[in-house]
Amino acid sequence: MKVYNSLTGKKEKFVPHVKDEVRMYVCGLTVQNYSHLGHVRGAINYDVIRRYLRYKGYQVKYIQNFTDINEKIVARAEEEGLKPMELANKYAEAYIDDLKNLNVEMPDYFCRVSDNIPEIIEMIETLVERGHAYEAEGSVYFSVESFEDYGMLSGRKLEEMEAGSRVEVDASKRHPLDFALWKSYEEKPNWESPWGPGWPGWHIECSAMSLKYLDGKLDIHGGGTDLIFPHHENEIAQSEAYTGESPFVKYWLHNGTVDMSGEKMSKSTGNFYTTRELLEEFSANEIRYYILTKHYRSPIDFSFEELKNSRKSLKKLLNTAEELDNLLDKNEEIDQDDRLFLQEEFVDKLKAHRQEFGEAMDDDFNTARGMAVIHNLASDINSFINSEDFELGRNTRQLLREARKLLGKLAEIMGLKLEVAGPELESGKFAELVDYVVKLREEAREEKNFELADRIRDDLQKMGIEIKDTPRGPEWKLRSSDNDGS
RNA sequence: GGCGAGGUAGCCAAACCUGGUUAAGGCAGGGGGCCGCAAGCCCUCAAUUGCUGGUUCAAAUCCAGCCCUCGCCUCCA
Structure with a gap:
């Protein structure tokens, strides 16, 4: 089996750390709103990867995270009149519902930033001790210059990035690309730390949690291509600086994004379709089929028609x-x-x-x-x-x-369900009766009395009984109440 | 400006890394059949693989140039 590793840009033979075992960590989302197709595309891709690995005989441990604290969540909570944690819980649950409705298997564990603050602080402390991070005005930043291989994943070099950088330079940073490990924050949803109250920066959570829950032996780390820089690049830097081991992750997998370029109208009106909106109109099977007939690495230009x-x-x-x-x-x-x-x-x-x-x-x-x-x-x-x-x-x-x-x-x-659940009335006296009627219709057909034959079929149809004439003779079934197999 | 992805039938989309009888599969369309109709299904038709040159016995696939499209560089999956 070969997998494309974003780190090397090549397909590599897949050999996990431990024989017959695969540990994978997939970046989840910031639970600040309902998920959309882009989020769920990744979830479906990795779900299939997981299912296939299991089919191949691997025991798979699959972890996904929720980012449940940051300024976006605080802002959204205010909008909805909820406490930040309430908002996060609300959308975490909504996301879990979406996954279930898409027939995506639950991760073995959903880890949350707010549950792992001590681990994160410990990691930051170590990074500071080793000179990879520094404190400034109650926040702590990772020093990108302290990590020699910075840029290895995204194929960038520090010197080149500075030039065209659009990043506003924060005065307290030593280097424009230094990123926050800990952010000073005085108000309510915050945690005590050696540097004062605050919360973790975005990237550190994934490092801390993936190392913790997968024992530092990550075989697969997945996420969207849009996370390669800076998120995953930073994850690598801080993780390897922390453990002193390389590589942090054996295989980096990145799924393509879902773009809406063909649907600009919807963008102006609100933006994307949420997963739940799509699920009102399409079944899990259909959405999965749409996603899976494209390679996971290719971007998808969303099209209603194709769906x-x-x-x-x-x-x-x-x-x-x-x-x-x-x-x-x-x-x-x-x-x-x-x-x-x-x-x-x-x-x-x-x-x-x-x-x-x-x-x-x-x-x-x-x-x-x-x-x-x-x-x-x-x-x-x-x-x-x-x-x-x-x-x-x-x-x-x-x-x-x-x-x-x-x-x-x-x-x-593929996570497709091909079991067509029809009512279980196709046996017994009822079935005998229908069989009998169908037989009469056959006789009519033999006599070329198509008028009668068709009338029988149409009338049965009205009663919810469908007849199909196959090369093996007629077959009938009860029509399941409404839609086709979802 | 930097980094990256991509241009394959009317549409979506594999194969490109590891050159060579598969240009896969699906949707829409043409023709024929099971079978009168309906619902299905089967067979079949449909592509000089963005353009130009090069390498090679052989190029969608490798190399060079050109023309387009898109994403990221903004705490977005």
């Missing part, structure tokens, strides 16, 4: 899954042997697809290719069950079970 298209694409996969389920659920009594000639070929295809999927995902988690494999798999399944000499015997049935399992498994790695 709608993913609904149609996804429907194809759902149809196949449903067809298989129908075949497997019904005709439970069939047990005669069937011909084998077609099946060998089909078995080979299943095997091939399983392997192709692995190859795609092993290559820097290429979900776009993985998705293509899933489509090819679905196509082959469709061909198989709709071919003229298809017959449902014992062998075929077993084979279809495996096909369904594979389809479900691959979809599950």
Whole structure:
């Protein structure tokens, strides 16, 4: 398996610190408002990475943080008339809801800045002791000049950055790019420190918490490309200056951003679509499909049209899954042997697809290719069950079970749910009755009495019973109450 | 100004690092079929890979130049 490491700019063989174990830390968000697609895109990308790593047999420990204190939160809290911590909690919970609604698995732990102040202070103290940081007017700054490799991640050099820097130079800083580890703050949401009351700077939290919760052995650190500089650059500097070890992180992964350039109108009106707004109109499956048919490193230029298209694409996969389920659920009594000639070929295809999927995902988690494999798999399944000499015997049935399992498994790695939950009324007296009516309709069709046949179909349709004429004969199902599989 | 990403069919999007029969997959569209209609599905058609030159037996892929687009450099994922 290879992953693209932002630190080296190359795909590298993936070898975690500890065999069969992966420790990953993903930058969460400042919980100051509802999340939008950009936030959630990363969450979905790393969710799939995590699922795939697990599929590969790794035990994955996944940590994500909430930045729950900074000036933005204080400002927003004032706007909403809440205490800063209340505001942070509100949006942290909202974010967790969003993730659940998107079928994103919860991290093993959500760490919060406010829960880790002692660790952060300890880290800053050490940095000061070692001459990597200095105190000025109650705040503490990291000295970028004290860290030789500053710029290694973003590929920048200190000298070059000063020239075009737009950063306003704070008089108390020794170097314009020095950044705050501790910020002096006199008012209420603050903590005592050796330098007086205040709170942590933005970058230090991730260093302190990732080192703490992952025992200093980070295999993967993820986040958006927009965090490379300065956030992750600073994380590296302070972490390595603190531990004296390099590298701080084995593999830096960065997902592309979601841009709204095609949707300028919405920008002027308010800005982006929040996740919950999108979820009103689209299912988790659809949003995930949209995100995952693009490579995680590529930026996405958001398009409503494309998102709608993913609904149609996804429907194809759902149809196949449903067809298989129908075949497997019904005709439970069939047990005669069937011909084998077609099946060998089909078995080979299943095997091939399983392997192709692995190859795609092993290559820097290429979900776009993985998705293509899933489509090819679905196509082959469709061909198989709709071919003229298809017959449902014992062998075929077993084979279809495996096909369904594979389809479900691959979809599950993508976090897609292909289980179409229909009402469970498709057996018993009711089913016998419908079967009977359907049979009558078949007779009408044989007599070319299409008027009657169509009327039966239309009337059943009105009762919520859908008939499909397949090459294997008619099939029917109860229509699930409203939307298509979310 | 600095750093970075990218330009592939009408649209979205892989493959580029590791040159070579896959220019993948999806949406929309054409043609045919299961099958009369509906719903689906299958087969098939559709691309001189931004432009120009170069390297090579071979270039979407490597090199050079040019033209465009976008992101970051602002405590944004």
